[in-house]
Amino acid sequence: MTRWVLGAVGLWLAAPACTSAVSEKAEAGEAVVRRFFQALPSGDCAVLGPMLVEGQGLSSCEDTVKDLREHDLHLVDIVEAKVDGRDPNAVLVRARVSQGGKERQEPYFFRVERQAEGWRLRL
Amino acid sequence: MRKALGAVAALLLWGCGGAGTDVPSAAPGSPEGLTLSSEAGLTRGTWGQDVSFSSQEVEPGVYRLEVRTHGLTLTGLMDPASGVSTLDGFADQNAQDTQVLDADREVLAAFYQALNQGLPAGDAATPEAMYLRRAVGMWAQYPTSVTLKRTVMGEQGRGYTMLCSYAKCAGKNVGSCGGTYNWYSYAKHDCDKGGFDNARNQQIAQLGDHTSCNGDEYYMNGSTWVCGEPDHWSRPKVMGNCFGRSGSGCGGDTQYTVDATNHDGCVRNGHVLASGWCDDQFVSASDDELFAPNCY
Numbered sequence: 001m002t003r004w005v006l007g008a009v010g011l012w013l014a015a016p017a018c019t020s021a022v023s024e025k026a027e028a029g030e031a032v033v034r035r036f037f038q039a040l041p042s043g044d045c046a047v048l049g050p051m052l053v054e055g056q057g058l059s060s061c062e063d064t065v066k067d068l069r070e071h072d073l074h075l076v077d078i079v080e081a082k083v084d085g086r087d088p089n090a091v092l093v094r095a096r097v098s099q100g101g102k103e104r105q106e107p108y109f110f111r112v113e114r115q116a117e118g119w120r121l122r123l
Numbered sequence: 124m125r126k127a128l129g130a131v132a133a134l135l136l137w138g139c140g141g142a143g144t145d146v147p148s149a150a151p152g153s154p155e156g157l158t159l160s161s162e163a164g165l166t167r168g169t170w171g172q173d174v175s176f177s178s179q180e181v182e183p184g185v186y187r188l189e190v191r192t193h194g195l196t197l198t199g200l201m202d203p204a205s206g207v208s209t210l211d212g213f214a215d216q217n218a219q220d221t222q223v224l225d226a227d228r229e230v231l232a233a234f235y236q237a238l239n240q241g242l243p244a245g246d247a248a249t250p251e252a253m254y255l256r257r258a259v260g261m262w263a264q265y266p267t268s269v270t271l272k273r274t275v276m277g278e279q280g281r282g283y284t285m286l287c288s289y290a291k292c293a294g295k296n297v298g299s300c301g302g303t304y305n306w307y308s309y310a311k312h313d314c315d316k317g318g319f320d321n322a323r324n325q326q327i328a329q330l331g332d333h334t335s336c337n338g339d340e341y342y343m344n345g346s347t348w349v350c351g352e353p354d355h356w357s358r359p360k361v362m363g364n365c366f367g368r369s370g371s372g373c374g375g376d377t378q379y380t381v382d383a384t385n386h387d388g389c390v391r392n393g394h395v396l397a398s399g400w401c402d403d404q405f406v407s408a409s410d411d412e413l414f415a416p417n418c419y
Contacts, residue, residue, distance in 0.1 A: 070315040071400070085214025085221045086194045092220055094270060100318075106406055108399070109268045111222060123399075 026081040028119045029091025029112035036121050037075035040068060053113055053122040064123050072100045079107050089114040154237035166252040170234045178255035186251045188258050192230050195221060197271070199258045201413065203250075206278045208413055210258075212271030220272070223265040231263035232371060239375040245417045253376065254413070260370030261412045264390075266402035277414030283380045286367060287418035290331035290379040296419045297332045300362075304329045307367070309358065310388025314400035316355050323355040326388050330367030330379050338372065340364040340391060354393035361391070369412035378415035382408035 036051045045061040052061055059067070076096035084090035093110040096103060111122045156171035164180035176190045181200075188199040194215050201208040214221045223231075238256045242248045248256065265271070276282060289307040292300035309325035316323050326342075334341065336350035340363035343349070353359040365373035367384035386408040389401035 067315040082220050085217050085219025087221075092222060104403070106269065106403075109222060109270050111267060 022083050025083050025088075025091055025114075028114075029093050030078050030081040032112050032119045032121050033075065033078060033081075033093045033095060033110050040065065040073075043069060050117065051121055053115065053120045059123075068123075072098075074098045076103055084111075087113075091119070154240045157237045157241045159241055161249065161252070164251060166249060166255060170237050173230050174234050176234075176255065176259075178251040180251050184250075186254045188251075188255050190231075190234075190255075190259060190262065191215065192227065192234070195223075195227060197258075197262050199254075201254050201258070203254070203277075203414055206276055206282065206410070206414055208275045208277070210271065210273050210275060212262075220270075222267050223262065223271065224267060228263055228265065231259060231265075235259045235263045235370065235374065239373075242375055244375045245377055245419070248375065256375050257370070257413050260374050260376075261409055264371055264386075264405060266399065266405050268399050268402050269406060273409075275409045275413055277410030279415070283382060283411040283415045285415060285418070286330060286379045286381060286384060289329075290367060290377075290418055292329055292331065292333055295333075296377075300329060300333050304362070306360070307384065310361075310367070310384045310392075312385055312389035312392070312394075312401060312404050314389070314394065316393075322357040324388075324392070325358050326353070326361045326392060327358055328366050328384065328388070329360075329362035330384060332365045332368070332373055332377075333362060335364040335373070338364065340366055352391045352393070366391070369408065369415065377417040377419050378411060379418050380408070380411040380415050382411045 032051055036048065039047045039051075042048075043065050045065060048065055049061040052064065054061075074097060076098050079094040079096060081091055081093045084092055091112045093112055094107045095110055097108045098104065112119050113122055157168065158170075159166065159168040165177070167177035167179075169175045174190060174192045176188075178186055178188045181187045184202065184204045186199075186201045186203075188197075188201065190197045195212060196215050197210075197212045199208055199210045212221065212223065213219060235256070238259055242252050242256055246253070279285065286307060289305055290296060292305045293303040307328045307330055310328045311319045311325045313319050313324060318324070339350055340352060340361055341348040341350055342353045342356075343360035353361065366387050367379045368374065369376065369378040369380060369383040382404065386401060386404040389404045394401050
């Protein structure tokens, strides 16, 4: 019983700090997705590139942007953003998107990862 | 269950802490790592050190599935008679949302192959084992862009359309076609190359378990069958590696459907399994994989 009470008190004391840190991460992830789609029509990889995760096996910014623009992918709205339960340095952003002028039936689950340079979208 | 897990995890964790990046580094090398135990209405076991699983009939005809691997818990409650399933996936440690990543798909795909070898094929498996195998086959192909918490409804004629007759050639479900094919026109998808009507997004396919090459399919180049996959050619002929069957490659079940054919037509046509361009085909094919009857 004591163990449960202590646990509950500890959780209560830790909750505000946790909530704040988690919500800051979620907001950062959400902001990256919004900024990326705002800048997408420009097709400018000088702007878009620093928002994307780069690495082996991933398409270049130019190819990614070309694909997205050819598919006419647009952000309709963000439904929610949450820190990944398995990775505190990743945020899952659930978003409504449209393709070819038509909203997709299921929301799209974007992944934003914290890297040395800041939060970046993995596409 | 999920809330309870979350509460317990939160109390244990005390503070913010949280889980670190917890993805598998390597899958067990062989299906020999599979341990299975079965009793009335329950199949459970482990696969190597990476996976533990169970599937239990919790009410007549209703099955509760659970697979745990590297910090990820995948659950399903399946009611095949009603054509309804509720799927979920979350982090073990805190019951928060997470995604299926490449490393998870690798482990799940290898586990699926182990189940295909370790369980009786098709309807010969117990229902709880068969639905577990189907769900694992689906999770092994799960796109990162699709949320793990979903309700999948399956109803023949609306949710899925069977293509059993196209899985046969020369009157046979398996074995060589001997040059006599039974073409299905067309496997199709939409993507950055164009819509469903674009000929580059279509394939003329011989469905079924008739051949394979190094675990891959064949496609017609001129008048020659070539091992591999075309990349947005204009309506190439393709066959092999159980094209059109739910699940990756030739799994333990034999459901050939329109949506599974279209999903294969996407991920075997210049797109990788986890491609965002194929996730709509994946979503459409989910109910086929979970609920469609076996063709043979």
